[in-house]
Amino acid sequence: MKVSVILPAAGLGTRMRPGAPEKSGISRKQFMLLDGSPILFHTIRKFDACPVVDEVVVALRAEDLGWIGEMLAKENFTKPVRVVEGGETRQHSVEHALASLAPDVDIVAVHDAVRPFVDDQTIIRVIEEAARNGAAIVGIVPVDTVKQIQRHQITGTLNRDRLILAQTPQVFHASLLREAFRKAREDEFIGTDESSLVERLEQVNVMVVPGSDRNIKITKPSDIQLAKAFLAEEAEKRKSH
Ligand code: C5P
Numbered sequence: 531m532k533v534s535v536i537l538p539a540a541g542l543g544t545r546m547r548p549g550a551p552e553k554s555g556i557s558r559k560q561f562m563l564l565d566g567s568p569i570l571f572h573t574i575r576k577f578d579a580c581p582v583v584d585e586v587v588v589a590l591r592a593e594d595l596g597w598i599g600e601m602l603a604k605e606n607f608t609k610p611v612r613v614v615e616g617g618e619t620r621q622h623s624v625e626h627a628l629a630s631l632a633p634d635v636d637i638v639a640v641h642d643a644v645r646p647f648v649d650d651q652t653i654i655r656v657i658e659e660a661a662r663n664g665a666a667i668v669g670i671v672p673v674d675t676v677k678q679i680q681r682h683q684i685t686g687t688l689n690r691d692r693l694i695l696a697q698t699p700q701v702f703h704a705s706l707l708r709e710a711f712r713k714a715r716e717d718e719f720i721g722t723d724e725s726s727l728v729e730r731l732e733q734v735n736v737m738v739v740p741g742s743d744r745n746i747k748i749t750k751p752s753d754i755q756l757a758k759a760f761l762a763e764e765a766e767k768r769k770s771h
Pocket residue numbers: 537538539540541542560589616617618619620621623624642643644722
């Protein structure tokens with residue numbers, strides 16, 4: 531079973547600092563240094579170290595292919611780590627990476643470049659579940675009650691027992707994901723995650739594997755403090771082993 535991991539990292543990261551200059555590296559948290567390495571590299575290391583993963587493909591903006599490619603080459607990863615040019619949206623970036631995969635890839639895992647604290651066991655579990663079932667994602671139960679609103683007024687309360695917050699990895703049989711992207715393109719559907727593209731095919735039920743609140747998506751400035759604390763803990767654990 532050949533497993534490829536796609537990391538979309540071609541965003542501008544405008545959410546963290548709205549109004550930041552377009553190409554400023556500061557607002558692009560995938561390149562923000564943590565402990566001397568870009569967050570993206572911390573994420574790649576998790577997959578490089580995972581025994582069930584065969585290769586990592588990173589989608590980057592055209593202007594980042596050169597300098598990030600050079601930095602990656604110096605990292606001595608044990609597995610192939612390739613870069614491809616991303617697209618206009620996250621979905622297009624993943625689509626480009628998917629198109630670059632060899633035909634013999636069986637399983638594709640898509641993971642946010644800015645979630646460096648995913649653990650080995652979660653990666654393995656979600657890949658195994660997807661291999662069995664066709665599709666599986668990592669999710670956690672919400673601790674807050676989720677409301678629907680319209681113009682600052684609540685229009686509904688969702689039953690928390692029936693909700694999960696979708697994290698990544700999101701993992702699929704390669705053929706199923708290709709079909710989902712083909713259909714999304716045909717229907718001009720743009721989703722905020724890969725699972726939504728597969729769900730609308732109605733071919734398989736997407737399974738959910740429990741995630742962890744450590745698997746944070748570094749999005750807000752306050753996440754950086756949390757990330758530093760998690761990194762320090764990981765370093766401590768490595769030392770004690
Ligand atoms: O889910 P969200 O919109 O936060 O996903 C953002 C992720 O997708 C980031 O890792 C970002 O770098 C990536 N992205 C991309 N290509 C784009 C826009 C975003 O790879 N055109």
